[in-house]
Amino acid sequence: MDYSDRHILIVEDEPKIAALLEDYLHQQGEFNTSWLARGDEVLERVRSDPPDLILLDLMLPGMDGIEVCKQVRAQSAVPIIMITARVEEIDRLLGLELGADDYICKPFSPREVVARVKAVLRRSVSTTEAGQVDGLKLDDAMHSAELDGNELQLTPVEFSLLKTLISQPGRLFSRDQLMNKMYSDYRIVSDRAVDTHIKNLRKKLSTAGAGKDLVESVYGLGYRYAG
Numbered sequence: 509m510d511y512s513d514r515h516i517l518i519v520e521d522e523p524k525i526a527a528l529l530e531d532y533l534h535q536q537g538e539f540n541t542s543w544l545a546r547g548d549e550v551l552e553r554v555r556s557d558p559p560d561l562i563l564l565d566l567m568l569p570g571m572d573g574i575e576v577c578k579q580v581r582a583q584s585a586v587p588i589i590m591i592t593a594r595v596e597e598i599d600r601l602l603g604l605e606l607g608a609d610d611y612i613c614k615p616f617s618p619r620e621v622v623a624r625v626k627a628v629l630r631r632s633v634s635t636t637e638a639g640q641v642d643g644l645k646l647d648d649a650m651h652s653a654e655l656d657g658n659e660l661q662l663t664p665v666e667f668s669l670l671k672t673l674i675s676q677p678g679r680l681f682s683r684d685q686l687m688n689k690m691y692s693d694y695r696i697v698s699d700r701a702v703d704t705h706i707k708n709l710r711k712k713l714s715t716a717g718a719g720k721d722l723v724e725s726v727y728g729l730g731y732r733y734a735g
Protein backbone atom coordinates (compact mmCIF):
# COMPACT_ATOMS: atom_id res chain seq x y z
CA MET A 509 0.00 0.00 0.00
CA ASP A 510 1.24 3.45 -0.91
CA TYR A 511 0.93 5.99 1.87
CA SER A 512 2.68 8.89 0.22
CA ASP A 513 -0.43 10.96 -0.37
CA ARG A 514 -1.84 10.23 3.08
CA HIS A 515 -2.05 13.23 5.35
CA ILE A 516 -1.65 12.62 9.08
CA LEU A 517 -2.61 15.41 11.44
CA ILE A 518 -0.61 15.27 14.68
CA VAL A 519 -2.22 17.03 17.65
CA GLU A 520 0.39 17.15 20.41
CA ASP A 521 1.46 19.99 22.67
CA GLU A 522 4.97 18.69 23.30
CA PRO A 523 7.06 19.82 20.32
CA LYS A 524 9.70 17.12 20.85
CA ILE A 525 7.16 14.32 20.67
CA ALA A 526 5.44 15.89 17.68
CA ALA A 527 8.79 16.21 15.88
CA LEU A 528 9.64 12.59 16.65
CA LEU A 529 6.31 11.43 15.24
CA GLU A 530 6.72 13.55 12.14
CA ASP A 531 10.22 12.18 11.51
CA TYR A 532 9.04 8.61 11.81
CA LEU A 533 5.97 9.08 9.68
CA HIS A 534 8.10 10.71 6.97
CA GLN A 535 10.74 7.99 7.06
CA GLN A 536 8.61 4.91 7.50
CA GLY A 537 5.69 5.60 5.27
CA GLU A 538 6.50 8.81 3.40
CA PHE A 539 3.34 10.23 4.93
CA ASN A 540 2.48 13.89 4.71
CA THR A 541 2.09 15.35 8.15
CA SER A 542 0.88 18.53 9.77
CA TRP A 543 0.99 19.52 13.40
CA LEU A 544 -1.23 21.40 15.83
CA ALA A 545 -0.31 22.04 19.48
CA ARG A 546 -3.78 23.13 20.64
CA GLY A 547 -6.98 21.15 20.90
CA ASP A 548 -9.25 24.05 20.05
CA GLU A 549 -7.72 24.42 16.58
CA VAL A 550 -8.45 20.88 15.43
CA LEU A 551 -12.04 21.20 14.29
CA GLU A 552 -11.27 24.19 12.11
CA ARG A 553 -8.33 22.34 10.52
CA VAL A 554 -10.38 19.22 9.87
CA ARG A 555 -12.85 21.41 8.02
CA SER A 556 -10.35 23.41 5.99
CA ASP A 557 -7.88 20.63 5.21
CA PRO A 558 -9.37 17.21 6.08
CA PRO A 559 -6.64 14.75 7.11
CA ASP A 560 -6.68 10.99 6.41
CA LEU A 561 -5.97 10.22 10.06
CA ILE A 562 -5.55 12.15 13.31
CA LEU A 563 -3.05 11.28 16.03
CA LEU A 564 -4.66 12.94 19.02
CA ASP A 565 -3.01 13.50 22.38
CA LEU A 566 -5.36 13.43 25.37
CA MET A 567 -4.02 16.32 27.45
CA LEU A 568 -3.95 19.46 25.34
CA PRO A 569 -4.23 23.19 25.89
CA GLY A 570 -7.40 24.86 24.65
CA MET A 571 -9.56 21.73 24.56
CA ASP A 572 -8.79 18.23 25.76
CA GLY A 573 -8.56 15.23 23.46
CA ILE A 574 -11.89 13.79 24.63
CA GLU A 575 -13.81 16.89 23.64
CA VAL A 576 -11.85 17.19 20.38
CA CYS A 577 -12.65 13.58 19.53
CA LYS A 578 -16.37 14.09 20.22
CA GLN A 579 -16.56 17.22 18.11
CA VAL A 580 -14.63 15.77 15.18
CA ARG A 581 -16.74 12.60 15.29
CA ALA A 582 -19.90 14.67 15.12
CA GLN A 583 -18.92 15.74 11.64
CA SER A 584 -16.35 13.38 10.21
CA ALA A 585 -15.51 9.69 10.03
CA VAL A 586 -11.77 10.40 9.80
CA PRO A 587 -9.81 7.71 11.66
CA ILE A 588 -8.56 8.90 15.06
CA ILE A 589 -5.82 7.34 17.18
CA MET A 590 -5.75 8.71 20.71
CA ILE A 591 -2.52 8.99 22.65
CA THR A 592 -2.66 8.82 26.43
CA ALA A 593 -0.08 9.16 29.17
CA ARG A 594 -1.38 6.29 31.30
CA VAL A 595 -2.51 2.85 30.32
CA GLU A 596 -5.38 2.97 32.88
CA GLU A 597 -6.86 5.85 30.92
CA ILE A 598 -7.49 3.67 27.91
CA ASP A 599 -10.17 1.72 29.75
CA ARG A 600 -11.89 4.89 30.79
CA LEU A 601 -11.75 6.24 27.23
CA LEU A 602 -13.16 3.02 25.80
CA GLY A 603 -16.03 3.34 28.27
CA LEU A 604 -16.83 6.80 26.94
CA GLU A 605 -17.40 5.36 23.46
CA LEU A 606 -15.78 8.30 21.77
CA GLY A 607 -15.45 6.52 18.49
CA ALA A 608 -11.65 6.62 18.34
CA ASP A 609 -10.19 3.87 16.15
CA ASP A 610 -7.25 2.95 18.34
CA TYR A 611 -5.35 3.98 21.48
CA ILE A 612 -1.65 4.28 22.14
CA CYS A 613 0.01 4.78 25.49
CA LYS A 614 3.06 6.94 26.26
CA PRO A 615 5.91 6.28 26.22
CA PHE A 616 5.53 4.71 22.82
CA SER A 617 8.06 3.64 20.28
CA PRO A 618 7.65 5.61 17.07
CA ARG A 619 7.84 2.29 15.23
CA GLU A 620 4.72 1.12 17.07
CA VAL A 621 2.88 4.32 16.24
CA VAL A 622 3.63 3.98 12.53
CA ALA A 623 2.49 0.34 12.58
CA ARG A 624 -0.79 1.34 14.22
CA VAL A 625 -1.30 4.21 11.79
CA LYS A 626 -0.84 1.86 8.85
CA ALA A 627 -3.15 -0.75 10.37
CA VAL A 628 -5.94 1.77 10.96
CA LEU A 629 -5.58 3.17 7.44
CA ARG A 630 -5.66 -0.32 5.91
CA ARG A 631 -8.81 -1.09 7.84
CA SER A 632 -10.55 2.09 6.75
CA VAL A 633 -9.65 1.44 3.11
CA SER A 634 -10.50 -2.25 3.01
CA THR A 635 -14.13 -1.58 3.85
CA THR A 636 -14.49 0.44 0.68
CA GLU A 637 -11.86 -0.64 -1.78
CA ALA A 638 -14.17 -3.14 -3.37
CA GLY A 639 -16.04 -0.11 -4.63
CA GLN A 640 -19.19 -1.28 -2.96
CA VAL A 641 -21.00 0.72 -0.32
CA ASP A 642 -24.57 -0.05 0.62
CA GLY A 643 -26.35 -0.78 -2.65
CA LEU A 644 -23.80 1.15 -4.66
CA LYS A 645 -21.44 -0.74 -6.92
CA LEU A 646 -18.66 0.84 -8.95
CA ASP A 647 -16.87 -1.06 -11.68
CA ASP A 648 -13.54 0.62 -12.36
CA ALA A 649 -12.68 -1.32 -15.48
CA MET A 650 -16.04 -0.63 -17.10
CA HIS A 651 -16.39 2.85 -15.59
CA SER A 652 -19.94 1.92 -14.77
CA ALA A 653 -21.92 2.31 -11.59
CA GLU A 654 -25.08 0.72 -10.23
CA LEU A 655 -27.35 1.54 -7.36
CA ASP A 656 -29.44 -1.40 -6.15
CA GLY A 657 -29.06 -2.97 -9.57
CA ASN A 658 -30.05 0.16 -11.50
CA GLU A 659 -27.37 1.43 -13.84
CA LEU A 660 -26.45 5.05 -13.21
CA GLN A 661 -25.23 6.26 -16.65
CA LEU A 662 -22.60 8.55 -15.15
CA THR A 663 -20.28 10.80 -17.13
CA PRO A 664 -16.58 10.09 -16.54
CA VAL A 665 -16.31 13.13 -14.27
CA GLU A 666 -19.33 12.08 -12.21
CA PHE A 667 -17.94 8.55 -11.92
CA SER A 668 -14.64 9.89 -10.71
CA LEU A 669 -16.29 12.21 -8.19
CA LEU A 670 -18.42 9.40 -6.81
CA LYS A 671 -15.43 7.09 -6.59
CA THR A 672 -13.47 9.69 -4.63
CA LEU A 673 -16.36 10.36 -2.25
CA ILE A 674 -17.06 6.71 -1.47
CA SER A 675 -13.37 5.91 -0.99
CA GLN A 676 -13.85 7.40 2.47
CA PRO A 677 -17.51 7.45 3.44
CA GLY A 678 -18.28 10.25 5.86
CA ARG A 679 -15.12 12.14 5.07
CA LEU A 680 -15.67 15.71 4.07
CA PHE A 681 -13.92 16.69 0.82
CA SER A 682 -13.49 20.35 0.01
CA ARG A 683 -14.12 21.47 -3.56
CA ASP A 684 -10.39 22.07 -3.95
CA GLN A 685 -9.63 18.53 -2.87
CA LEU A 686 -12.15 17.10 -5.28
CA MET A 687 -10.68 19.19 -8.07
CA ASN A 688 -7.15 18.13 -7.17
CA LYS A 689 -8.06 14.45 -7.01
CA MET A 690 -9.33 14.61 -10.53
CA TYR A 691 -7.00 17.13 -12.04
CA SER A 692 -4.85 14.58 -13.80
CA ASP A 693 -7.80 13.06 -15.64
CA TYR A 694 -10.33 15.80 -16.05
CA ARG A 695 -10.01 19.52 -15.98
CA ILE A 696 -12.53 20.91 -13.60
CA VAL A 697 -11.58 24.52 -13.45
CA SER A 698 -13.87 26.11 -10.91
CA ASP A 699 -15.76 25.52 -7.68
CA ARG A 700 -18.92 26.15 -9.59
CA ALA A 701 -18.12 23.34 -12.02
CA VAL A 702 -17.69 20.92 -9.10
CA ASP A 703 -21.09 22.00 -7.79
CA THR A 704 -22.70 21.38 -11.15
CA HIS A 705 -21.20 17.91 -11.53
CA ILE A 706 -22.28 17.03 -7.99
CA LYS A 707 -25.77 18.33 -8.63
CA ASN A 708 -26.09 16.08 -11.69
CA LEU A 709 -24.62 13.14 -9.82
CA ARG A 710 -27.16 13.58 -7.01
CA LYS A 711 -30.00 13.78 -9.49
CA LYS A 712 -28.93 10.49 -11.08
CA LEU A 713 -28.59 8.80 -7.70
CA SER A 714 -32.03 9.91 -6.66
CA THR A 715 -33.55 8.84 -10.01
CA ALA A 716 -31.95 5.42 -9.51
CA GLY A 717 -33.82 5.11 -6.23
CA ALA A 718 -31.54 6.54 -3.55
CA GLY A 719 -33.87 7.07 -0.61
CA LYS A 720 -31.86 9.96 0.80
CA ASP A 721 -29.13 12.27 -0.34
CA LEU A 722 -26.16 9.93 -0.53
CA VAL A 723 -23.91 12.81 -1.48
CA GLU A 724 -24.32 15.41 1.19
CA SER A 725 -23.35 19.01 0.76
CA VAL A 726 -21.86 20.65 3.81
CA TYR A 727 -22.60 24.32 3.53
CA GLY A 728 -19.64 26.37 2.41
CA LEU A 729 -17.23 23.50 3.02
CA GLY A 730 -17.65 20.76 0.46
CA TYR A 731 -19.19 17.34 0.05
CA ARG A 732 -19.22 13.95 1.65
CA TYR A 733 -20.68 10.53 0.98
CA ALA A 734 -23.30 10.05 3.63
CA GLY A 735 -24.55 6.57 2.72
Ligand code: CA
Nearest residue numbers: 521565567568
Ligand atom coordinates in the same frame (compact mmCIF):
# COMPACT_ATOMS: atom_id res chain seq x y z
CA1 CA B 1 -0.11 16.57 26.10
